[in-house]
Amino acid sequence: MFDWLVVGAGFAGAVLAERLASVRGERVLVIDRRDHIAGNAYDEHDEAGVLMHRYGPHIFHTNSEAVFAHLSNFTKWRAYEHRVLGKVQDGKLVPIPINRTTVNRLYDLALTSEAEVEAFFDARAEKVAEVRTSEDVVVGRVGRELYETFFRGYTRKQWGLDPSELDKSVTSRVPTRADNDDRYFTDSFQFMPADGYTAMFSKMLDHPNITVMTGTEYAAVKDKFPHRRLIWTGPVDEFFDFRFGKLPYRSLRFEHQTLDQEWFQPAGTVNYPGEEVPYTRISEYKYLTGQVHPKTTITTEFPAAEGDPYYPIPRPENAALYKRYEALADATPNTWFVGRLATYRYYNMDQVVGQALATFRRIEAEVPQSAANDGPLLAAGD
Structure with missing residues (x-):
């Protein structure tokens, strides 16, 4: 018997699970269909021992002292200011943003x-x-x-x-500057988790009131494990069985390479704006992590029409379609929709954390803490 079922072990799900477990003392089951926690921020050591990000580079930056302070409970930090170069005409490498x-x-x-x-x-x-x-x-x-x-x-x-x-x-989202500031971000807090994102998530979810099941689909557990309330961080259209049709997303394909050399390029990320190549950027992780290693690992990103949903496509007709799903979500009892996919918006990592913390404050204000004799919510929507 769980007080909460949290679907998705990325930022939205993990932040809420930890708050529900540690502040309210409630029992939380966290599931994720992938074989790991940390969502798209998941990092791991590859076969060569280089710490890399499976789903492309994730650089933490925020102007929110509250968000930074909250995550600091689960990680130490490494100061890092990301720099991006663009490979343009005649092979010139120039700073981006302009x-x-x-x-x-x-x-x-x-x-x-x-x-x-x-x-x-x-x-x-x-x-x-x-x-x-x-x-x-x-x-x-x-x-x-x-x-x-x-x-x-x-x-x-x-x-x-x-x-x-x-x-x-x-x-x-991409500024144009008249000065020589070549940082990609200008936020007050620019850091990387000292031991990586996965280590931070592991600490966040390491609580006796939290049970984590990866490689697990919602359909497989929603009736098997009684729960009173639900946090949904997956695609909102999927929750409602695509009743009004699929919300459009752009996806990405990642090509990872470990090279027998210390460095590959002169910055953490090099963008390729031209259409003469099919990829958009190449990132090199040792800039981000500060790792010292004789080899280096890079990731080349290829945008795709099909695959995991990454970027909601911001067009008026898509916003209108989402509004129909949002109305269903608002009318679904005992269920909270949180995160990029559940709210069909592009968020930076810190914005997702901020949204999750705000959702927790709303839960605190609206939802009585569970007691042992509370009746179970056997399935979402019952």
Whole structure:
């Protein structure tokens, strides 16, 4: 008999499971259909002994002191500021996001002030009356040439759509800078778990009130293990048996390679914006982890239309479809939908943690703690 069944052992599920078990003293069963905990943040040592991320690079960054403090209960940290280079025309490697160094290298200029760079952008920008699409965002800020160099091909590969077909939120996430700051993120807290993400999740879920079952489907346990309430972090459309049709996602395919050399590239990630290659980026993990090792492991990312759901596709018709599922979710008793897939939104890791902590506060305010004589909830929706 469990007080809670938590479906998904990623950030949303693990954070809530730990809070429910340690703060409320309730019994929690955590399941995941994959053979491991930690969701997409899962890391492991490969056969060569290099610590790598099975699902591509995950770099922790946040401006939330509360989120950072909470996760610090389960890990020590290694300071790390991620840097990304773009391999563009003539094989040049330039900083991404676009900054003063990017402009100077691309155009053989010697701009020295932010005002000069802003004037450079302004002279090329094509202002639009209403910014609606991802193309509008970039062309309206830096002009068509830089848009073509950095954004159009990359976006077409990543999303399978032209930027003119995508919501403005996609490219709005990537800033354009007039200074020389070459960090990919500018958050107040930029760190990596000192022993890796999987170790952090292991500590989070190491509680006598928590039972973890990996390689387990929800359908196999929902009636087998009585539970009073449910946390669902999987795809919301799957929970409702795709009643209104599938919500569209983009997926990724990862090609991992261990190389018999100490380093492969000059930064943690190198982006390939051009459509002459089918992949979007290559990442090298030793930059992220600080590991000293004579070999190195890299991951090449290939966007895909089919596969595990990674990125909700931000188009108006998809948002409308999600709203129909959201209405069903809101009407489902004793069930909380949390995380990227359950709410059909793109979240950074810290945002998922923040959402999970906010959900726990709501549970604390609304749900009485379970008592031994409470009746069981035999299956979700009963």
